[in-house]
Amino acid sequence: MESGSKSWMFWLAVLLCVLVPALGVTKPLAFESVSIAKITELLVIFFVVTLFMERAQEVILTTWRARGGEQLDLTIRKHKRAIQRQKKLAPEQVIDETLYDQLELVRIERMDYRAYTRVIALRLGLLFGLVISIAGVRSLGMLVDVKTLASLGGLQLALFHMVDVLLTGSVIAGGSDGIHKMTELYRSYMDVNVQRNKRKKHQIDVIEG
Template identity: 40%
Template sequence: MTRYWITLLLVFFLALLAYWYHPAAAIPVGDPLLRVPALLVTVVMLSLFVERAVEVVLSSLRSGGADRLDLALANTPTGTDAYLALVRERADYRAHSRLIAQQLALGLGLMIALVGIRILAGLVQDVPEGWQNRLFHMLDILLTGSVIAGGSDAANKLTKAYSQVMNNLANKKAAS
């Protein structure tokens, strides 16, 4: 349970940091309709980089333990209590590895968003000053960090959805 609190504290701390300091976003210039594809491709690429970085870190931290459990499973007769205990231990080990990967990815995604690569800021131009501006930046950082942490598949789905919407708009415009 403590591992979940660490993640929640990290998110809360970074959200407060974003709210109080509302760091500027790196917003691409140009036509908003052309900015969105570039922004989405950037998010997909960053998601790929984060996935790879997490994979390297996790591999160096956890692969030895996984290998030992796999070897023990291979050398234990199936159907025995010892085998079932090892299967449960291996499942717990994998679950813990996934939790570590998610926490690392979320931390990296939030840091990337803090330095300025953000989704909402690239879409919305005029945000009122004051608390709304601070809240906007905080939510933008949390959303972008979470999307990046979700992996390239999730970010790729966003890109495909945007492409589909733009194709539908183009088809409607051409038909009229």
């Protein structure tokens, strides 16, 4: 029943997204000509900003979570030493299962601790990304013509800025590795286009020759 309710809400949201442009509330945007230099500049800006954000994120997480993780690591080492000590003192005796159970419980606790730390890191990254985007670091805004933005209605302009903030914040939250992959993907795409254009030019020259 709960799954059906969520599905109904999803399709309602899709219907609203389709009806908004159909009713003329929004209109298509005119993007500026996208050059290699402009895309490279945009990705470099995001990369540098993300590096700063990741460093700040690392400092906060280290201050907040490192002590707890180190304490769990110390507890695990203590349990391991207890097991090794018992093996040395009485190698022929069976190790008390309680020691293994305690070690396993602490390992599970450390695993949960690290998993929750990763969740905090993701949430913190998204929060940082959204705040940075709200402060003015945007992606779509750099690609859309200024005159087009000025001609938008109040509702569409507000939607545009909301989407820009969410999109840019999510990209920044993805980290520098994600932006690096985007850069490599764009570079590969441009290299393929250059090679294709060279082949076409060569074929035309052969035909005309």
